Amino acid sequence: MKLAVYVHIPFCKNKCIYCDFYSVVSEDFEEYFSCLFKEIELYERVLQESEIETVYFGGGTPSIVSPFFPEKVIDFLEKKSHRFSPSEITVEVNPESIDREKLRSYKAMGVNRISLGVQACDDVVLKKIGRLYNEKTLREKARLILKEFENVNFDFILGLPCETNETLKKNLRFIEEFTPQHVSLYFLEVDENTLLHNLLKKGLVTLPEAEEVERRHDMFVEFLKFKSFVRYEISNFAKPGNESKHNLFYWRNRDYLGLGPSAGGHLGRFRYTNVSDLFAYTRMVKEGTFPYDYKHENTEKEEALETLFMGLRLKEGVELRRVEKLMSLVKKLRKRYSCYVKMKDGRIFLSEAGMDLSKKIFEDLIEWYREAGK
Numbered sequence: 001m002k003l004a005v006y007v008h009i010p011f012c013k014n015k016c017i018y019c020d021f022y023s024v025v026s027e028d029f030e031e032y033f034s035c036l037f038k039e040i041e042l043y044e045r046v047l048q049e050s051e052i053e054t055v056y057f058g059g060g061t062p063s064i065v066s067p068f069f070p071e072k073v074i075d076f077l078e079k080k081s082h083r084f085s086p087s088e089i090t091v092e093v094n095p096e097s098i099d100r101e102k103l104r105s106y107k108a109m110g111v112n113r114i115s116l117g118v119q120a121c122d123d124v125v126l127k128k129i130g131r132l133y134n135e136k137t138l139r140e141k142a143r144l145i146l147k148e149f150e151n152v153n154f155d156f157i158l159g160l161p162c163e164t165n166e167t168l169k170k171n172l173r174f175i176e177e178f179t180p181q182h183v184s185l186y187f188l189e190v191d192e193n194t195l196l197h198n199l200l201k202k203g204l205v206t207l208p209e210a211e212e213v214e215r216r217h218d219m220f221v222e223f224l225k226f227k228s229f230v231r232y233e234i235s236n237f238a239k240p241g242n243e244s245k246h247n248l249f250y251w252r253n254r255d256y257l258g259l260g261p262s263a264g265g266h267l268g269r270f271r272y273t274n275v276s277d278l279f280a281y282t283r284m285v286k287e288g289t290f291p292y293d294y295k296h297e298n299t300e301k302e303e304a305l306e307t308l309f310m311g312l313r314l315k316e317g318v319e320l321r322r323v324e325k326l327m328s329l330v331k332k333l334r335k336r337y338s339c340y341v342k343m344k345d346g347r348i349f350l351s352e353a354g355m356d357l358s359k360k361i362f363e364d365l366i367e368w369y370r371e372a373g374k
C-alpha cells in the first residue's frame with residue numbers, strides 16, 4: 001500500500017489570533033516525541049505493508065523543535081515500514097524560528113520541500129495578527145530558504161485585519177523577488193475558538209470588506225498565472241512539476257496516516273481523527289490505545305462522496321468510475337451548474353470559475369446528498 005504520512009508538531013511560541021490549528025505553548029518536546037514513537041508502533045501492521053511515498057511535518061510550528069526530533073521520526077518510519085523511499089519530505093517553518101543550521105540539518109535528513117508561513121508581507125498586518133517577525137526578517141529567512149531548497153512553498157492568507165491594497169502589492173512584490181515554486185492562497189476563516197473571533201465580537205478589530213478581498217484574490221490569482229503558476233487546486237498554485245505530492249494524497253482521497261494530536265488519517269475506507277488534546281493523547285498512547293477522537297468505516301457511498309468532494313478541488317478533477325455510486329448526484333450537479341462543471345476523458349472537474357464558486361457548489365452537494373438519503 002502506498003502511503004503518505006503526516007506528523008503533527010503541536011507546539012508554538014505563541015498563538016496567532018486567527019489560528020484554530022491544535023497547538024500549545026510548551027517546550028515539552030522530549031516527552032511528546034517519545035509518545036509519537038509509541039503511536040507509530042501502534043501502526044506496526046499497517047507500516048509493514050506500506051511504501052511511504054511522502055512525509056509532511058506540519059503544525060503547530062515544526063521549526064521550533066530541534067531537527068534532531070524529525071530526524072528520529074524519519075529513521076523510525078524507515079525502520080518500521082516495508083519500503084521507505086519518499087519522493088517528498090516537507091517541513092512547515094515559521095520565519096522567526098528558522099535559520100541556516102536548521103535548514104542544513106533538514107536537508108541532511110532528506111527533507112526536500114519547505115513550506116514557509118508568510119501570511120502577509122506587511123508589518124502592520126503581521127503585528128495585528130500576532131506574528132513574531134517583520135518584513136525584514138521575513139525577507140532574510142525567505143532568502144536563506146530559497147538558497148538551500150529548490151522546492152519551496154509560501155502560505156498567504158487574504159482578508160486579514162489591516163489588509164489594504166498596499167498589502168497586496170507587497171505580497172506580489174515578495175513573490176516576484178523570491179520566486180518560490182509553490183504558493184498556497186487562503187481566505188481568512190474566522191473560527192469561534194479564536195481570539196480574533198472574540199475581538200471581532202467586541203468590535204475591537206475590523207476585517208476588510210468582502211468585495212475588496214475578492215478583488216484582491218482575483219488580482220493575486222491573475223498575477224500567479226502571469227508568473228506561470230498553475231492553479232492545480234482551489235487554493236494552491238505550482239510551477240509545473242512542483243505540485244505538493246503529499247497534499248495530492250489527500251485530494252485524490254488516497255491512503256494516509258496522521259500522527260499526533262488532531263491529526264487525521266484515511267486507510268482504505270477507515271477514517272479517523274486523533275484527539276485534539278496533548279494530555280489525552282499522551283495518556284492514550286501510553287496505555288497502548290489509538291488516540292482516536294473519531295473513527296468510522298466509510299460505506300462505499302460515503303467513500304465516493306469524499307472522493308468527489310476532494311477531487312472537485314483539483315484542476316484534474318476526479319475519475320467518474322470512482323464516483324459511480326453517486327451518479328444521480330453527479331447528474332444533478334452537471335444540470336444545475338452546467339457552466340461550471342465539466343466532463344472530459346472520463347473525469348469530472350470544476351472550471352476555474354467553478355473553483356471560485358466552490359463553496360456554494362459544495363454546500364448544495366451536501367444538501368442534495370442528505371435529501372437523497374432521507
Ligand SMILES: C[S@@+](CC[C@H](N)C(=O)[O-])C[C@H]1O[C@@H](n2cnc3c(N)ncnc32)[C@H](O)[C@@H]1O
Nearest residue numbers: 018019021059060061117155156186187188189
Ligand atoms: C498549520 S498552519 C500553520 C503553519 C505555521 N505554523 C505558520 O504559522 O506559518 C498552515 C497554514 O494554514 C493557514 N491558516 C491558518 N489559520 C488560518 C485561518 N484561520 N484562515 C485561513 N488560513 C489559515 C496559514 O496560511 C498557515 O500557514
Ligand code: SF4
Nearest residue numbers: 012015016019059060
Ligand atoms: S498560525 Fe502557525 S504559528 Fe500561529 S498559532 Fe497557528 S500554528 Fe502556531
